[in-house]
Amino acid sequence: MSNGDLLDATRALAQRACEVEADLIVHLAEIDERKLYLQSAFPSMFAFCVGELGFSEDAAYSRILVARAARRLPAVIDPLRSRRVHLTGLRLLVPHLTLENSQEAVARATGKSKREVEELVAHLAPQPPVPPAVRKLPAPATAPEPPSVPPSAVASALPPRPVVRPLAENSYRIQFTASDLFRNKLRRAQDLLRHRVPDGDLAAIFERALDVLIERVEKERFASGCKPSTDVAAKQSESRYVPAAIRRKVYERDGGRCTFVDASGRRCWETGFLELDHTDGFARTHTHDADSMRLLCGDHTQHAAELLYG
Numbered sequence: 189m190s191n192g193d194l195l196d197a198t199r200a201l202a203q204r205a206c207e208v209e210a211d212l213i214v215h216l217a218e219i220d221e222r223k224l225y226l227q228s229a230f231p232s233m234f235a236f237c238v239g240e241l242g243f244s245e246d247a248a249y250s251r252i253l254v255a256r257a258a259r260r261l262p263a264v265i266d267p268l269r270s271r272r273v274h275l276t277g278l279r280l281l282v283p284h285l286t287l288e289n290s291q292e293a294v295a296r297a298t299g300k301s302k303r304e305v306e307e308l309v310a311h312l313a314p315q316p317p318v319p320p321a322v323r324k325l326p327a328p329a330t331a332p333e334p335p336s337v338p339p340s341a342v343a344s345a346l347p348p349r350p351v352v353r354p355l356a357e358n359s360y361r362i363q364f365t366a367s368d369l370f371r372n373k374l375r376r377a378q379d380l381l382r383h384r385v386p387d388g389d390l391a392a393i394f395e396r397a398l399d400v401l402i403e404r405v406e407k408e409r410f411a412s413g414c415k416p417s418t419d420v421a422a423k424q425s426e427s428r429y430v431p432a433a434i435r436r437k438v439y440e441r442d443g444g445r446c447t448f449v450d451a452s453g454r455r456c457w458e459t460g461f462l463e464l465d466h467t468d469g470f471a472r473t474h475t476h477d478a479d480s481m482r483l484l485c486g487d488h489t490q491h492a493a494e495l496l497y498g
């Protein structure tokens with residue numbers, strides 16, 4: 189199979205999978221309505237989906253939620269069938285949909301990632317801000333405990349995973365676990381900033397800290413924000429070290445984002461793992477020239493090198 193055929197076939201399969209998913213949801217909605225799971229000896233639609241249809245608990249939950257919403261709101265099935273909104277996006281959205289807002293909300297979710305749909309939900313159903321908190325977690329047990337606690341209870345005692353969750357427009361809940369060293373640095377920063385942030389507000393302090401960090405790393409890596417230099421002429425060099433003025437020019441010209449563009453004109457969205465790439469290969473030219481350099485993400489740097497050197 190050629191690369192083009194493989195991509196075409198996969199797109200067609202993805203389309204079919206969405207059509208099957210939409211039909212499945214419509215059927216589930218009808219089974220649920222007729223309570224057919226009862227005559228199959230399952231106590232609930234959820235049990236039927238897991239026990240009879242072999243869905244995972246997650247998939248069963250999502251499909252039942254969307255199926256129930258679809259009976260109420262006909263606007264939700266078509267976007268699923270036509271690949272405009274994925275099942276996870278619909279699952280997040282449907283608890284907040286009404287006959288009045290469903291058409292518009294589903295249209296706004298078109299083509300959005302799960303994270304973007306979470307933002308949309310935060311806009312539809314804003315949550316109040318959470319108070320800042322620094323809390324000591326219980327120390328993990330060092331000696332093995334007698335097996336009196338079921339494993340699920342142990343798992344729930346573990347530190348929670350990091351959270352960045354939209355609460356409302358322009359407001360997020362951010363939560364993570366850190367060391368005592370971190371806590372000490374935080375206190376020190378709060379004390380040092382007392383005259384500017386008198387209440388020691390965590391969000392204000394972290395925002396200032398991140399501003400400083402971003403500025404510093406951008407400067408280190410891409411000489412961003414340094415005094416503008418007129419000396420950006422191409423330079424012959426044996427060293428791979430790219431002069432600061434050239435790094436800065438490429439970084440700012442390329443907008444801090446991977447510049448790889450596919451045949452249809454779509455640009456890679458990666459803004460992390462960025463590297464300066466010599467379009468004609470530094471090993472061949474031994475020249476640093478902003479006009480023949482570009483920002484690429486790590487994977488596209490590798491991809492470009494494979495195309496160039498084989």
Ligand SMILES: [Zn+2]
Pocket residue numbers: 446447448456457458484485486487488
């Ligand atoms: Zn890329």
